[in-house]
Amino acid sequence: MPTLASDDAFAEVKAKVDLVKVVQEHVRLTKRNKDYWGLCPFHQEDSPSFHVNPQRQSWYCFGCERKGDVFTFVELIEKTDKRGALLMLAERAGVELKQLNPAQKERADTKKRVLAMLKLAAQYYEYVLWKSPAGDPGRKLLESRHVGEETARKFQLGYAPAGRGFAEYLRAKKRSLMEAQDAGLMRRDGTDFFAERLVIPIRDERGQVLAFTARTVRQDEQRKYINSPETSAYIKGRVVFGLDLARDEIARRGHATVMEGQFDVITAHQFGVTNTVASSGTALTEEQVRLLKRFTDELLLVFDSDRAGREASRKASVLAAQNSMRTRVIAVPGAKDPDEFLRAAGPDAVERWEELVAKAPSGFEAGMAEDAAGLNPSNPNQVERVASRLREWIREFPSSLREGYAEAAERHTGISRHLLLQEQPEPSRPVRPTTNGLPPLRRPGAGKLTASGYLMQLLAVRPVAFDCVRTRLTAEELDPDDRSIFTRMLGSYDRGGPSGLEVDLADYPPEEQNLIRRAWAAPPPNVDDEVAVELTERIRLDHMKGMHSGIIRELSEAERGRDSERVARLETEARELARAITDMERRS
Ligand SMILES: [Zn+2]
Numbered sequence: 001m002p003t004l005a006s007d008d009a010f011a012e013v014k015a016k017v018d019l020v021k022v023v024q025e026h027v028r029l030t031k032r033n034k035d036y037w038g039l040c041p042f043h044q045e046d047s048p049s050f051h052v053n054p055q056r057q058s059w060y061c062f063g064c065e066r067k068g069d070v071f072t073f074v075e076l077i078e079k080t081d082k083r084g085a086l087l088m089l090a091e092r093a094g095v096e097l098k099q100l101n102p103a104q105k106e107r108a109d110t111k112k113r114v115l116a117m118l119k120l121a122a123q124y125y126e127y128v129l130w131k132s133p134a135g136d137p138g139r140k141l142l143e144s145r146h147v148g149e150e151t152a153r154k155f156q157l158g159y160a161p162a163g164r165g166f167a168e169y170l171r172a173k174k175r176s177l178m179e180a181q182d183a184g185l186m187r188r189d190g191t192d193f194f195a196e197r198l199v200i201p202i203r204d205e206r207g208q209v210l211a212f213t214a215r216t217v218r219q220d221e222q223r224k225y226i227n228s229p230e231t232s233a234y235i236k237g238r239v240v241f242g243l244d245l246a247r248d249e250i251a252r253r254g255h256a257t258v259m260e261g262q263f264d265v266i267t268a269h270q271f272g273v274t275n276t277v278a279s280s281g282t283a284l285t286e287e288q289v290r291l292l293k294r295f296t297d298e299l300l301l302v303f304d305s306d307r308a309g310r311e312a313s314r315k316a317s318v319l320a321a322q323n324s325m326r327t328r329v330i331a332v333p334g335a336k337d338p339d340e341f342l343r344a345a346g347p348d349a350v351e352r353w354e355e356l357v358a359k360a361p362s363g364f365e366a367g368m369a370e371d372a373a374g375l376n377p378s379n380p381n382q383v384e385r386v387a388s389r390l391r392e393w394i395r396e397f398p399s400s401l402r403e404g405y406a407e408a409a410e411r412h413t414g415i416s417r418h419l420l421l422q423e424q425p426e427p428s429r430p431v432r433p434t435t436n437g438l439p440p441l442r443r444p445g446a447g448k449l450t451a452s453g454y455l456m457q458l459l460a461v462r463p464v465a466f467d468c469v470r471t472r473l474t475a476e477e478l479d480p481d482d483r484s485i486f487t488r489m490l491g492s493y494d495r496g497g498p499s500g501l502e503v504d505l506a507d508y509p510p511e512e513q514n515l516i517r518r519a520w521a522a523p524p525p526n527v528d529d530e531v532a533v534e535l536t537e538r539i540r541l542d543h544m545k546g547m548h549s550g551i552i553r554e555l556s557e558a559e560r561g562r563d564s565e566r567v568a569r570l571e572t573e574a575r576e577l578a579r580a581i582t583d584m585e586r587r588s
Contacts, residue, residue, distance in 0.1 A: 028295065041077060044324070114233045167191075298326045368409050464498050477543040540584070
C-alpha cells in the first residue's frame, strides 16, 4: 500500500484515473481529432480554449495559460491542495492509501458511513411505500398527484411510517442507530425524522443519495416539507435535483428545464418532460449553474408566477448569463405551478408543454416585459420610470450583452437605446424595491450602502426604532465603522427619548455628526419599524455568515496542523452556525 506522500501514490493513482473523465465532470468537452476542447473553468470565456490531451493526460488553457495534469486540475477545481487532490482521486480510483491525516481520514470515513446509511434508508422507505400496509398514506398521496409507480420508482420515492420503524429495521440488521442520527435520519429517541412523510431522495448527478426531502401526508401538519440537515455528504446549493435522471435528455434536447420544487420535477417526468430538474429548495446557486453547464448551454426557467418566483427567475437569468449560458422563461398560464398545468393537460401534456417552450422569451426579455408593463409612452414620468428600471436591468448582465439588450428594449418600448445604456442615471432616479420591499442599498457616488449603514441613517431619522432594534441586535454585529455611532445614538435615546439625539448631537465626533445631518437632510427612502427589523435581520445574517467563513478558514488551518480535537470542535460550531443561518434564511 503506497503511503500518502510517496511518489508511488501519485503514480499509481494517475495510472488509474482518466483525465478526460475527471475533467468532463466539470467541463463539457467536445472531441476534435484526438483531443478534447471545452470552455475553461478557470477563466470567463465564450469560445473554448481549454484543451485536454488524452495521450499525455495533460491539459492546457490557451486563454489563461494554466496547465497541468489530473492532480493540478483537481487542485484548482476543488480548491484543495496537492494532498487533497490525491485523496479525492485515490478514493475514486480505489487506491488505498495509508498514513492519512487522521482528521481527513476520519472525515472520509464518516462521509462513507453517512452515504451507506442514506442508501439503506432509501431502500427501506421504498420498501415500506410499496410492500407494507404502513405505506398506504404515501401511495394515496402519489395517486392524488397522478404519479405512477414507474415514475415513483425512478425517483426512488419512499414512505417513512410513524414511530420507530427505521430504528427497528436497523436493529434487526445490527446497524448502529448513532450512524442514522449522524446521517440526519433519526432523532435521539429513535423516532424517524421523516415519520409520516413521503420521502424523496436527493441524489447527485451520478444517482448517489445525499439527502432527503419529505412531504407530510397529514392535513394538520404545518410544515409541508422538511429537509435533511447538512451532513458531511450533503451541502445545500450544490446538488441539482433530478439531474441523474434528466442528464441524457438535457444533452439530447440542448436545454435543461429548471423548476422550483421537487414535486414539480417528478410530475414533469411523469408527463414526459424528462429534461427537468430543480434547484432543490434554494434559489439557483452559482455552483448549480456551473454543474448544469457541464450538460447544456441553455436553461428553461419555470418558476412560480408570484413575485418571489419572478425575482428568482431574474436572478437565475443573470447568474446564467454571467456563466455564458442562455435562458428562456416559461410562464405557466392558468395554473399556479407547472405541476398543476401538466396534470390538467393530462395526455396532451407534452404537446401543450412544447407550445409553451416555443413561445418562451429569453430571461432578459421576460424581465424587460415586466419592467415595461403598462407603459404609456406619452407620459414622461412613466417613461422615465421604465427607462430607469430597464437601465438597471440591462446593467445586471455582462457588458458584452448590454448593447444588444438595449436595442431589444428600444424596439419593445420605443425608449432610445442611448438613454438605456447611460452610465450615470439622473439623481432623481426613482428607487426600485428589491424582493423584500427594501430599496437597493446604494447611495449615489458612494458605492454600496451596507445594511448596517442604512440602519444607522434610519435610526438617526427615527430614533424610536431603537425600541425594536435594541432587543434584536448588538453593536458587535454591526460593521465595525458603525458600532460606536450606534452605541452613542442609543445612549442619547435612552437619556433624552426621541429628541435626545438633537440635544446631544454637538458632543458627537464630527464624522458622526456629519452622517446624522446628512441622514436628516436626505433620509433613506423607507423609514419605519418594519424596515428597521428587516435590516437587523439582514445584518445578523451577514454577521453569522462572516463568522461561518471565519470558522471554515480556521478549520482548514486546524486540518493542516492535524489538530483533530480542534477540527471536531470547529466542525460542530460550523454545523450549528450553518443550521442557524439556514433557519434564519428560511424564516425571512
Ligand atoms: Zn483558462
